[in-house]
Amino acid sequence: MLEIMRENASGWIVKVLFAIIIVVFVFAFGMSGFDAGQDPVLATVNDQIITRAEFEDSFQRAAENLRQANPNVTTAQLQDPQFKQVVLGEIINSRLLLAEAARLGISASDEEVFAAITRQSIFWNQKGEFDRNVYQMALRSIRMTPAQFEANFKNELIASKVKSMVTKAGAATPEQTRQIFDWVGEQVRIDYILTTPQDFLGQTEVTEAEVKDFYTKNEQKFMVPEQIKLRYLSFTPKDLAAYQNVSDEEIEAYYNANLDSMKQKEQVKARHILVQSKDSDPDSVKKEAKAKIERIYKKAKAGENFAELAKKYSEGPSSVGGGDLGWFGRGDMVPEFEKAAFDTKKGSVTKPLKTQFGWHIIYVEDRKEAKEKSLAEVKEQIAETISEEKASEKVSDLLDEAMDRLVSGMKLDAVADELGLLAVTSRPLAEQFLPQAFGLTPEAAKVVMNIPVGEAHNTPLAIDGGYILMEKVEDIPAAPLALEKVKDNIIKVIKSQKATALAQKAAEDILAQLTGPTAATASKKFAKQIKTSLPFDRQGNIPTLGQNPNLAAAAFKAKDGTWLSQPFNVQAGILVARLNERIPASDKTWEEQKAAWIQQASQNYEQEVLAAYMTDLRKNANIEITRPDLLN
Numbered sequence: 001m002l003e004i005m006r007e008n009a010s011g012w013i014v015k016v017l018f019a020i021i022i023v024v025f026v027f028a029f030g031m032s033g034f035d036a037g038q039d040p041v042l043a044t045v046n047d048q049i050i051t052r053a054e055f056e057d058s059f060q061r062a063a064e065n066l067r068q069a070n071p072n073v074t075t076a077q078l079q080d081p082q083f084k085q086v087v088l089g090e091i092i093n094s095r096l097l098l099a100e101a102a103r104l105g106i107s108a109s110d111e112e113v114f115a116a117i118t119r120q121s122i123f124w125n126q127k128g129e130f131d132r133n134v135y136q137m138a139l140r141s142i143r144m145t146p147a148q149f150e151a152n153f154k155n156e157l158i159a160s161k162v163k164s165m166v167t168k169a170g171a172a173t174p175e176q177t178r179q180i181f182d183w184v185g186e187q188v189r190i191d192y193i194l195t196t197p198q199d200f201l202g203q204t205e206v207t208e209a210e211v212k213d214f215y216t217k218n219e220q221k222f223m224v225p226e227q228i229k230l231r232y233l234s235f236t237p238k239d240l241a242a243y244q245n246v247s248d249e250e251i252e253a254y255y256n257a258n259l260d261s262m263k264q265k266e267q268v269k270a271r272h273i274l275v276q277s278k279d280s281d282p283d284s285v286k287k288e289a290k291a292k293i294e295r296i297y298k299k300a301k302a303g304e305n306f307a308e309l310a311k312k313y314s315e316g317p318s319s320v321g322g323g324d325l326g327w328f329g330r331g332d333m334v335p336e337f338e339k340a341a342f343d344t345k346k347g348s349v350t351k352p353l354k355t356q357f358g359w360h361i362i363y364v365e366d367r368k369e370a371k372e373k374s375l376a377e378v379k380e381q382i383a384e385t386i387s388e389e390k391a392s393e394k395v396s397d398l399l400d401e402a403m404d405r406l407v408s409g410m411k412l413d414a415v416a417d418e419l420g421l422l423a424v425t426s427r428p429l430a431e432q433f434l435p436q437a438f439g440l441t442p443e444a445a446k447v448v449m450n451i452p453v454g455e456a457h458n459t460p461l462a463i464d465g466g467y468i469l470m471e472k473v474e475d476i477p478a479a480p481l482a483l484e485k486v487k488d489n490i491i492k493v494i495k496s497q498k499a500t501a502l503a504q505k506a507a508e509d510i511l512a513q514l515t516g517p518t519a520a521t522a523s524k525k526f527a528k529q530i531k532t533s534l535p536f537d538r539q540g541n542i543p544t545l546g547q548n549p550n551l552a553a554a555a556f557k558a559k560d561g562t563w564l565s566q567p568f569n570v571q572a573g574i575l576v577a578r579l580n581e582r583i584p585a586s587d588k589t590w591e592e593q594k595a596a597w598i599q600q601a602s603q604n605y606e607q608e609v610l611a612a613y614m615t616d617l618r619k620n621a622n623i624e625i626t627r628p629d630l631l632n
């Protein structure tokens with residue numbers, strides 16, 4: 001097939017970035033013309049068979065593609081039955097699409113296939129022309145013949161025609177898309193009264209009987225998992241560095257040879273307060289954010305504790321630490337933030353400044369000016385570096401010597417003594433902490449857990465920078481912590497539960513008053529407690545209060561001024577709320593983003609239409625997985 005194309009295309013250079021598109025074709029359609037022979041049949045689709053070999057070929061190519069896209073994917077993940085089901089599902093879909101194409105009389109001529117292949121830039125030479133050599137070498141690298149690839153490509157082209165016919169109905173109109181944009185972009189504010197469990201903690205008491213009952217009913221929560229103690233000997237430059245001798249002459253020579261790297265760069269130690277504000281926010285939100293940072297700035301300039309202000313007002317992740325950013329140098333922060341910080345004197349607060357994240361004020365706690373470090377300042381650091389360099393040359397030899405002794409039957413501490421090293425005994429560790437403690441892979445951690453007590457693993461285990469030898473000292477079975485060790489935490493939990501119940505009851509009482517026969521009186525009574533939220537959308541992430549999608553759904557359905565029918569839990573506490581204001585999606589933003597929204601809406605509609613079509617094809621087809629064991 002397509003002999004004319006193969007005979008007449010010409011060129012000379014090979015491009016290497018062709019794997020993804022080729023794998024897509026093979027992933028979807030397997031190896032056309034595959035000779036089933038006596039290979040087991042994995043599945044049947046109507047009167048067509050899918051063999052094990054055909055599936056394995058598609059699976060291997062799909063796995064290779066996934067590894068290219070995500071190098072961190074593990075072998076275990078690739079062997080997961082769910083991944084294999086996805087591969088088989090795509091092969092089944094391809095059979096159904098091709099059968100539907102035959103029913104509808106849809107096909108592709110050799111000329112169409114030729115034209116489509118030559119349009120693939122992965123097969124072009126540097127002149128931008130289809131190149132036979134590039135084409136053939138690309139196929140050889142994935143062990144496919146031109147005939148096989150062209151058959152698969154033709155199937156893909158035919159299937160794409162069926163998909164295109166189906167998805168034509170999925171194009172979104174501007175009117176439909178605007179409705180989606182308006183729905184997604186609409187925001188609301190709520191008026192609310194907040195009750196917090198912290199306000200009721202002083203009213204709670206916990207008895208000994210309640211503590212014991214909680215402990216008994218929740219014993220599994222206090223279980224310490226199975227643990228092990230290990231004796232280990234590390235062979236990494238860092239661990240072996242302590243056994244190396246470094247002279248003053250070596251340190252001085254290193255210092256003189258590396259003066260450029262001994263310079264201390266200018267640094268600033270700072271805290272900041274962030275009030276979030278995006279360019280896409282409505283003007284009212286932007287104004288409110290700027291007004292809020294101005295109010296905070298006045299408090300900071302008046303001498304209020306900056307860290308406490310950050311904990312109270314900052315909307316950034318550093319708020320819990322009082323806005324602490326630690327030390328940073330030039331190039332570590334966004335330009336506007338960096339300039340303000342480095343232009344500010346120690347002990348001073350910057351004026352409010354705007355970045356892509358919102359409005360900031362920065363308090364500069366300390367500064368380090370650029371300077372050249374003296375030999376005395378870096379002596380220990382240099383000694384450590386030289387020690388690690390010397391140790392790196394000895395890792396392999398010492399590991400070989402240790403293994404010789406270990407294989408001969410010596411215990412690990414005796415091996416360490418003979419080599420002049422120190423074998424360390426770990427504290428008890430559960431399996432999930434072994435990777436973090438030693439730098440092991442999760443698979444290696446499972447191996448270590450299964451080492452018999454008193455024995456060493458028979459081969460070194462790879463860790464960051466080198467290897468480690470391990471010997472199990474003790475197995476510690478899973479067991480619950482003693483009541484006395486968890487008693488204080490249990491008391492805190494029970495108090496919190498009781499305080500939350502009291503806060504919930506208080507919120508319910510407030511709501512009952514606001515919606516009952518004395519609502520007018522209650523409105524005056526609680527007027528000073530009523531606050532208004534910042535705007536939020538249907539996802540329900542309410543700034544300063546927390547997230548509750550159910551609250552958001554109720555607020556968007558509510559009538560203006562009507563209290564919602566129940567209290568809602570958010571991170572800040574329990575609140576009763578009423579709708580304050582609806583904020584329509586921005587007309588300006590719609591005009592700016594209209595094309596992108598229409599494109600995305602059309603893609604979503606097309607995917608839904610195609611998914612429904614494939615579901616219908618599957619429903620009316622006779623599909624049988626004859627060898628499900630081959631997917632395990």
